[in-house]
Amino acid sequence: MNRLVSHLAVMALLFASFPLIAAATRGQETGQVSGWAFAGDRPVPNALVRLRSIGDGHLAASTTCDDAGNFAFVAVSEGTYVVELISPAGAILGTSAPFTLAGHVTAVSGVTVGISPTAAAAAGLLTGTSEGRLSRVGGFFYLLREPFTSALGVTVVAAAAASGVAGVVAARDDTSASR
Amino acid sequence: MTRLIAVRLWLFWPLSALVLTACAWQDAERSRLSPVYDSKTGLLTKLSYDANGNGRIDTWTHMHGTRLLRVEADTDEDSRIDRWEYYGPDGELAKVGLSRFDDGVVDTWAVRGPQGELSRIETSSRRDGRVDRTEFFAKRALARVEEDTDRDGKTDKWEIYENSALAILALDTQQRGVPDRRLIYRADGSLDRVETDSDGDGMFEPVNEGVSR
Numbered sequence: 001m002n003r004l005v006s007h008l009a010v011m012a013l014l015f016a017s018f019p020l021i022a023a024a025t026r027g028q029e030t031g032q033v034s035g036w037a038f039a040g041d042r043p044v045p046n047a048l049v050r051l052r053s054i055g056d057g058h059l060a061a062s063t064t065c066d067d068a069g070n071f072a073f074v075a076v077s078e079g080t081y082v083v084e085l086i087s088p089a090g091a092i093l094g095t096s097a098p099f100t101l102a103g104h105v106t107a108v109s110g111v112t113v114g115i116s117p118t119a120a121a122a123a124g125l126l127t128g129t130s131e132g133r134l135s136r137v138g139g140f141f142y143l144l145r146e147p148f149t150s151a152l153g154v155t156v157v158a159a160a161a162a163s164g165v166a167g168v169v170a171a172r173d174d175t176s177a178s179r
Numbered sequence: 180m181t182r183l184i185a186v187r188l189w190l191f192w193p194l195s196a197l198v199l200t201a202c203a204w205q206d207a208e209r210s211r212l213s214p215v216y217d218s219k220t221g222l223l224t225k226l227s228y229d230a231n232g233n234g235r236i237d238t239w240t241h242m243h244g245t246r247l248l249r250v251e252a253d254t255d256e257d258s259r260i261d262r263w264e265y266y267g268p269d270g271e272l273a274k275v276g277l278s279r280f281d282d283g284v285v286d287t288w289a290v291r292g293p294q295g296e297l298s299r300i301e302t303s304s305r306r307d308g309r310v311d312r313t314e315f316f317a318k319r320a321l322a323r324v325e326e327d328t329d330r331d332g333k334t335d336k337w338e339i340y341e342n343s344a345l346a347i348l349a350l351d352t353q354q355r356g357v358p359d360r361r362l363i364y365r366a367d368g369s370l371d372r373v374e375t376d377s378d379g380d381g382m383f384e385p386v387n388e389g390v391s392r
Contacts, residue, residue, distance in 0.1 A: 040287070041279040054350060054360060056386065057373040082348070082362075090368045091344030097328035097336060098350055114304070116314050118297075119321045119343060140279050140287070143254070143262055147275040147289040147297065153250040153264050154272070156212075156228045156240040165214050167223035168245060 031101035034072040035111030037085050039120035041140045043069025047125055048086040049113065053079050054098055078102045085113045087123040094119070117144055231256075246270065259283035305330070329354075344368065355379055 033051065037044040049071045050062040060081060061073045071083070083096040094115030099108045120126050121141065160168040211232060215225040226240040230252070237256055241248045250264035260283050263276030276285040279302075286306040292298035297319065302312040311327040324338040335351040337358060344366065349358035361374040361383055374383035 041281070052362070052370070054352075054362065054373070057362060057370045059370070080352075082350075084345075084368075086368060087344075091342075092364060092368050093343075093345070094324075095336075095338065095345065095348055097326070098352065114302075114312065116300070116321050116324070118300070118314075118316075119340075122343060140277055140281060143275070143277050144287075144289060144300075147277075148272055148291050148295055151264065151272040152230065152238055152252050152262070153240050153247045153266055155230070156226050156238055156250070157242075157247055159228065160212050160214065160226050163212060165212055165223075165226070167214070167216065167221075168226075168242075 030078065031076040031106045031108070032072065032074045033076055033081070033083070033099070033101070033107075033111060034070070034109045035083060035096065035113065037065050037069045037071065037083075037113040037115070039115045039126060040117035040144070042126065043067075044085065044113075044115065044120060044125050045069055050084045050086060051076065051081050052084055052095075053081055055079055076101055083111055083113050085115055087125065089123070091123070093123060093125075117141060230254075255281075257281075260285075342366070353379075357381075 037047055037049060043065070045065060045067045047065045047069070048062060049065060051060040051073050052058075053060055060076060060079070063071055063073060065071045078101050080098055080100045082098050084092045085094050087093050094113055096111050096113045099111060101108060117126075117140070126141070157168055211229040213227040213236065214223055215227070216222065217224050222244040223242045226242060227236045228238040228240065229236050230238045233256075235256060237254070238250060238252045240250050246268075247266045247270055249266060250262075251260045252262040252264070253260055254262055259278070259281065261278055261281055263285050264272055265274045265276065265288075267273040272291060274288050274290045277287045277289065278284050279286050284306050286303045288301045288310070289297060290299045290301065297316050299316060300314040301310040302314075303309050304311050309330070311330055313325045314321055315323045315325075320343055321340045323340060324336075325334045326336040326338075327334050328336050331354065333351070333354070333356045335354070335356075337347070337349040338345055339347040339349075345364055345368075346366075347364070348362040350360045350362075351358050353359050357379065359376050359379065361376075363371045363374065365371050373386045375386045376383045
């Protein structure tokens with residue numbers, strides 16, 4: 001019984017020291033990185049994000065954003081990185097600006113991965129619970145879906161011309177041809 | 180003679196009804212419009228319009244005489260402008276401004292291509308009117324992105340997309356205005372190689388072949 005306990009204790013000690021051993025073998029792991037993934041006006045929830053060294057290109061870490069699009073990487077070695085945001089299909093949809101962990105800079109916060117709203121919507125990253133907001137009249141995504149299908153100015157000028165407002169000539173409706 | 184009068188009466192009433200209906204429609208339309216003229220030149224400068232006819236002005240059209248300049252609209256009538264339209268000299272809709280946070284501050288512009296398609300989306304990430312990110316589209320798909328991440332007025336990050344997936348990430352890490360480091364990706368999202376142009380001659384060499392994933 002005592003032998004089993006001591007065996008378990010040794011195993012626990014080894015397990016606990018594993019990160020230190022790993023750190024020693026991989027170099028300094030001193031930093032942490034946190035940030036936010038978003039598209040347009042909204043966070044990208046539950047998306048896979050990867051930490052990529054731009055020095056030698058190695059993949060340093062990966063994690064998943066929370067419901068609010070927040071992500072964090074811990075125990076990051078010194079170096080210069082970008083964060084990549086991955087679609088459910090495995091495609092990279094966007095990257096952060098590069099940032100550096102070195103010397104006294106052991107934490108980088110506020111890293112933003114802004115991806116194209118149209119690409120995010122096409123990849124299905126903004127569906128589900130946020131669909132209601134997507135289709136809300138006046139909402140950013142609603143207006144961005146087909147930005148040129150209606151030209152309000154042409155409508156107003158046509159209405160003004162038809163109702164005899166002085167100083168107006170009807171504008172050509174140039175949007176219909178493009179649809 | 181009596182027959183002629185009867186025919187005239189027969190024509191008179193429907194035509195009168197038509198004219199009255201048209202006048203009523205014109206009056207109704209005019210009541211939704213409010214023009215403003217320049218007091219000196221007499222030119223039309225603004226048309227305020229109730230687009231949905233609910234009695235509330237929601238669209239302001241800025242004019243220079245007969246020329247349409249731009250439009251500001253509150254499409255959801257929450258008292259904040261959420262759509263800006265900009266017209267070119269030919270009277271065609273050139274770009275549409277949007278507010279990412281729907282707070283009345285324009286920070287994103289969708290620019291129209293020559294065929295009426297979405298050509299690019301420009302974003303002012305700090306919402307100060309300065310564009311620091313431009314997304315270019317080809318055949319309705321994202322083709323490339325240019326970004327000025329340090330906002331020094333020069334592009335320092337380029338992303339090239341193929342089939343809606345990042346294919347090349349190029350970076351200017353030395354503030355030269357041109358890329359000096361490139362990450363080349365495979366179609367499955369894994370990294371193929373990193374290339375560098377340390378002397379700025381435009382020729383890139385692989386820095387670490389085989390490092391990937």
